[in-house]
Amino acid sequence: MSASLEHSDNDLVIDVEGLTKSFGNRKVVNNVDMQVGRGEIxxxxxPNGSGKTTTIRLLCGLLTPDAGHGTCLGYDILTxxxxxxxxVGYMTQKFSLYEDLSIxxxxxxxxxxxxxxDREKxxxxxxEKLNLTARANQLAGTLSGGWKQRLALASCIMHKPKLLLLDEPTAGVDPKARREFWDEIHDLADDGLTVLVxxxxxxxxxxxxKICYLAYGQLLARGTADEVIASSNLQTWTVTGPSQKRIHQLARDLKGRHGVDIVAPFGAILHVSGKHGATLDRAIAPFRNDPSLQWQKDKPTLEDVFILMMNQSQDNFQ
Structure with missing residues (x-):
């Protein structure tokens, strides 16, 4: 795991070790350590079922861990x-306010x-803070996804929490509304609010x-996006060709070859990645002789690393 900037104890909003939670014989969160500083996002x-929501609920006191200890906002998570x-302000995946009431x-x-x-104030x-004044008398049930999301965020910050927990808050929301939502989140963090999303x-x-990657209860990586990419040791080539058909054929030819860990199309571009550069180079060498294909060594993206980790993770339902 990559390391990020260290925090003093006074700056830590979350400081937990060994968090573990099982439901029946299935371990949903397995020995997770986490430190989050004040004002961090x-x-x-x-993947779905990886333990993200359960971890969030353990941190904010909605669930009690089977093992582990630590503090959130200076309070003991167990007692x-x-x-x-x-x-804490907690925004769930599903819109949970009253649709037959106005904003x-x-x-x-x-x-x-x-x-x-002074409720009225x-x-x-x-x-005003969430730009909802013009729609204040509109029924919540008639709002679009983006406005419902804005209302949900408003309801979470009314009591001026010190920690905001967002569980997939922008699922199903259009790109413009997503960007505006994230602008709001950064404004809140600038004011000192800590956000887990x-x-x-x-x-x-x-x-x-900072980010962390959870897969089926295990915390596999954490740090800044650049640190997580660097710690993956992933090598990536991008390939373009004369047609989608040719790229699709190349993808099928490369899948399963020794040294090729990821073959992922991104539109008309194919990403070919492997954890061992020399082995990957040997695997793709025969295909680089094709003059119709343009190969370029590239920096792996966070999505490349995400796919690699998903491929390497074992579903704890199995």
């Missing part, structure tokens, strides 16, 4: 979970739950200050 990557919950009514309801003083400020989008992962 920390991304969780991994002070109720205190953690009061200082304003939903936020007023959240303010009542948290017993926020708090709602007004939150509407799980995502399948590589462009979102690259916008995180």
């Amino acid at each position: 920390y991304g969780f990557l991994g 002070q979970s109720s205190s953690i919950k009061l200082e 304003r009514e939903n936020l007023d309801f959240i303010a009542r739950i948290y017993e926020i003083p 708090a709602v007004k400020e939150t509407l 799980s995502t399948h989008y590589m462009d979102e992962a690259e916008r995180c200050h």
Whole structure:
């Protein structure tokens, strides 16, 4: 695993070791260590069923680990979970507010739950902060995915949490709304809010200050995006050709060859990657004699590394 910048203990919002959680005979989170500094945006990557959501719930006190220890926001995750919950904003995958209430009514309801003083002022400020004022009286059920996401975020930050947990918050949202959402997240982090976010989008992962990769309960890599790419030791070639048919044929010819760990088409370009440069070069040598193909050594992308880790991981359902 790659190492990132070290934090002093006072700067750590999350500091846990050995987190483990099983459901039945299936170990969903297996001996996970994690340190997250104040004001960081920390991304969780991994396939479906990899333990991302369970890890988030262990950190914020919604689940109790079978083993492991540590603190979140300075509170013991085993004995002070109720205190953690009061200082956390948690945005779930599924929109969970009342669709038959307006935006304003939903936020007023959240303010009542948290017993926020001067609710009217708090709602007004939150509407303005998330640019929801013009739609304040619109029913939540009539909002598009992007506006629902904005409302959900507003409801999570009303009580001024110190830690924001986002579980695949932009699934099904258009690219413009996703970008605007991430601009909001960076503004919040600049104000000192710490953010944990799980995502399948590589462009979102690259916008995180640090990332970790979870696969079927195991934490396989962590650090900045550049550190995770470098620690993979992956070598990548990009190939273009005269036609999609030729590239498709090349992909079939390369799959399974010794030294070729990934063959992935990206539109009209084929990414061919391997963990051992010399072995990869020998594997592709016969195909580089084809004058119709243009080969270029390239830097692996985070998605290349993501695919490699998925291919190497063993599903813990099996």
